[in-house]
Amino acid sequence: MSAAPSAYRPAIGRRRFVGRLGLAAFVALSLVALVALGALILQVLQQGGSVISRTFLSNPPSILEPETAGVYVAIIGTLWLIGITVLAAVPLGVGAAIWLEEYAPRNRLTRFIHLNISNLAGVPSIVYGLLGLAIFVRSLQMGRSVLAGGLTLALLVVPVIIIATREALAAVPPSIRHASLALGATRWQTIRHHVLPAALPGILTGVILSLSRAIGEAAPLILIGAVSYVAAPPGGSLAESVEAQGVFAGLREWLRAALSDGFTALPVQIYGWIGEPDEIFHALAAGGILVLLVVLFSMNAVAIGIRAWQQRHRHS
Amino acid sequence: MNSRNRPRRLGSIRIAAVALVSVAGVALAMEPLTGKVAVDGSSTVAPIMKAAAELFRAEQPRVTVTVGVSGTGGGFKKFFEASPELRTDITNASRPIKPSELSKAAETGVHYIELPIAFDGIAVVVNPKNSFCDSLTIAELRAIWAPGSTIRNWKDVRPGFPDMALKLYGPGHDSGTFDYFTEAVVGTERHSRNDYTANEDDNVLVRGVEGDAGALGYFGFAYYQPNAAKLKLLAIDSGDGKPVKPSPETIGNGSYHPLGRPLFIYVNADAAQRPAVKALIEFTFANAKKIVEHRRVNYVALPQEIYDVALRRFREGVTGTVYAPDTSKTRSLAELYGATERK
Numbered sequence: 164m165s166a167a168p169s170a171y172r173p174a175i176g177r178r179r180f181v182g183r184l185g186l187a188a189f190v191a192l193s194l195v196a197l198v199a200l201g202a203l204i205l206q207v208l209q210q211g212g213s214v215i216s217r218t219f220l221s222n223p224p225s226i227l228e229p230e231t232a233g234v235y236v237a238i239i240g241t242l243w244l245i246g247i248t249v250l251a252a253v254p255l256g257v258g259a260a261i262w263l264e265e266y267a268p269r270n271r272l273t274r275f276i277h278l279n280i281s282n283l284a285g286v287p288s289i290v291y292g293l294l295g296l297a298i299f300v301r302s303l304q305m306g307r308s309v310l311a312g313g314l315t316l317a318l319l320v321v322p323v324i325i326i327a328t329r330e331a332l333a334a335v336p337p338s339i340r341h342a343s344l345a346l347g348a349t350r351w352q353t354i355r356h357h358v359l360p361a362a363l364p365g366i367l368t369g370v371i372l373s374l375s376r377a378i379g380e381a382a383p384l385i386l387i388g389a390v391s392y393v394a395a396p397p398g399g400s401l402a403e404s405v406e407a408q409g410v411f412a413g414l415r416e417w418l419r420a421a422l423s424d425g426f427t428a429l430p431v432q433i434y435g436w437i438g439e440p441d442e443i444f445h446a447l448a449a450g451g452i453l454v455l456l457v458v459l460f461s462m463n464a465v466a467i468g469i470r471a472w473q474q475r476h477r478h479s
Numbered sequence: 480m481n482s483r484n485r486p487r488r489l490g491s492i493r494i495a496a497v498a499l500v501s502v503a504g505v506a507l508a509m510e511p512l513t514g515k516v517a518v519d520g521s522s523t524v525a526p527i528m529k530a531a532a533e534l535f536r537a538e539q540p541r542v543t544v545t546v547g548v549s550g551t552g553g554g555f556k557k558f559f560e561a562s563p564e565l566r567t568d569i570t571n572a573s574r575p576i577k578p579s580e581l582s583k584a585a586e587t588g589v590h591y592i593e594l595p596i597a598f599d600g601i602a603v604v605v606n607p608k609n610s611f612c613d614s615l616t617i618a619e620l621r622a623i624w625a626p627g628s629t630i631r632n633w634k635d636v637r638p639g640f641p642d643m644a645l646k647l648y649g650p651g652h653d654s655g656t657f658d659y660f661t662e663a664v665v666g667t668e669r670h671s672r673n674d675y676t677a678n679e680d681d682n683v684l685v686r687g688v689e690g691d692a693g694a695l696g697y698f699g700f701a702y703y704q705p706n707a708a709k710l711k712l713l714a715i716d717s718g719d720g721k722p723v724k725p726s727p728e729t730i731g732n733g734s735y736h737p738l739g740r741p742l743f744i745y746v747n748a749d750a751a752q753r754p755a756v757k758a759l760i761e762f763t764f765a766n767a768k769k770i771v772e773h774r775r776v777n778y779v780a781l782p783q784e785i786y787d788v789a790l791r792r793f794r795e796g797v798t799g800t801v802y803a804p805d806t807s808k809t810r811s812l813a814e815l816y817g818a819t820e821r822k
Contacts, residue, residue: 226529227775306564390519392529392546394536399543425517425545435548438522438680441705441775
């Protein structure tokens with residue numbers, strides 16, 4: 164004990180100074196990230212702001228008259244892709260996470276599965292493109308279609324959704340499960356009525372983050388055969404199809420055609436325009452990036468909205 | 480001519496039938512067609528087919544033409560896919576079909592119709608600040624680009640050039656331009672030194688040469704024209720002491736030799752029976768000059784008689800290539816396609 168008083172040097176001033184220095188450093192570092200994002204948006208706005216117009220959103224791409232070119236086909240392609248990705252990846256990812264977190268025993272097999280899912284989440288997207296080409300395009304004979312593209316992106320995001328969902332489920336206090344089980348609820352009732360609602364905000368965040376990644380991917384789509392020029396969205400016009408064949412048959416035919424049609428998507432379209440030599444296409448690419456950012460931000464906004472609503476709903 | 484490559488002619492009854500259908504097709508031009516046409520292949524040729532698809536859409540809005548860009552080699556892979564549903568209908572190529580691809584054709588049983596569509600030139604460019612170099616000979620280019628070349632300074636290119644680091648820019652190995660340049664300059668296709676800045680995106684090359692005073696680069700002539708202010712174009716001396724600068728005239732008349740080249744499209748012979756594919760090809764060749772020389776496409780149109788021969792080959796369903804493996808790629812198209820016509 165005798166050494167303790169001599170080892171203690173208050174040096175309040177110095178410690179406070181180091182503390183403030185640390186704070187300043189962290190604020191500066193966060194600003195770097197913000198400034199980078201701001202610079203990116205500013206540059207894209209400056210380059211592409213002028214091409215944004217009603218016709219840019221409603222016209223097909225054009226190489227002959229870039230002044231009238233638009234991203235309509237690419238937006239519809241991206242919506243198809245994301246829709247298919249959500250339908251395939253969310254049930255798969257959330258379901259797998261529920262089994263792993265709530266039902267599966269902790270043994271070597273499940274640890275091995277966990278490890279592999281973490282590894283899969285880090286696999287480069289181009290590898291998923293190769294996988295999608297081999298499985299969906301070739302083996303399952305879906306062709307170079309929007310269906311094969313959406314399912315490939317689903318493969319890409321499933322590991323991320325599983326990891327995020329597991330974290331969200333693990334964060335739900337065990338006391339909630341115990342209370343529910345003690346009152347006689349089954350395991351599924353406990354999960355369905357108590358665990359899942361409590362974990363929903365975390366799951367949604369994970370889903371949105373992974374979809375944000377998927378929506379910007381060009382490499383795997385190009386690999387499975389997204390095209391650089393197509394003037395009609397998958398399936399063509401739904402209205403025309405219904406008019407020609409009646410509501411039911413028209414809708415069915417349109418859906419069948421849409422799922423097997425060649426497609427393009429926003430990142431593929433942007434990539435294609437950047438590759439053109441003429442400057443005007445670079446402005447179009449910047450405009451496409453703006454549209455992609457708006458789609459992304461609105462997806463995030465929807466998730467934040469659902470999360471806020473969910474929290475208010477539960478706490479009132 | 481190598482018998483394996485000899486164009487095959489379909490039976491005369493079939494020719495008559497095809498001719499009849501195409502006449503009917505012209506007569507019923509207003510009949511709206513439906514269907515899909517899948518085009519893929521060379522990034523060099525893609526603007527031509529994108530432009531054709533765009534103009535064709537005004538005539539046949541219900542036909543969906545997709546144009547992919549996966550390089551000449553990548554395009555032939557999709558053209559000769561093992562499963563017929565995955566095969567593209569038309570593939571764009573910035574060089575004639577290769578022997579390895581011919582054996583793929585034999586393996587898969589795909590018959591194809593070879594159609595020349597335009598002329599392209601390879602532009603050899605330097606930085607605009609470069610005042611000492613106006614032209615290079617093919618021999619000098621070969622010394623620079625040959626595999627294992629140790630030339631890293633302009634003073635080693637030609638006696639009298641200043642002491643300045645030489646930085647090289649060129650297309651990556653998936654590019655048809657790379658295949659063509661190496662064959663024409665080095666002498667063996669795909670043989671090149673590898674210590675240069677390679678990129679499939681010609682834009683990156685333009686920016687590289689623009690920002691580097693000691694740069695030397697090459698890419699398709701179509702990419703030079705919109706960037707003419709940022710680059711200095713070199714004249715090329717094929718060995719006769721008369722350097723020639725590429726221009727639509729010199730590429731078209733063959734005097735920009737050997738860095739001017741024909742571009743092709745290959746049509747799957749079975750797909751060619753489908754009305755949508757047939758209509759697209761008929762439309763493309765009827766408007767070939769307008770499409771190819773459109774300011775956004777910017778290639779050199781072939782002489783009208785070559786377009787006529789090509790369209791006749793398509794209508795008659797003449798399959799196979801006029802290029803034997805040993806055919807010199809500098810022989811004129813008129814000679815090559817005219818020769819098959821006389822048979």
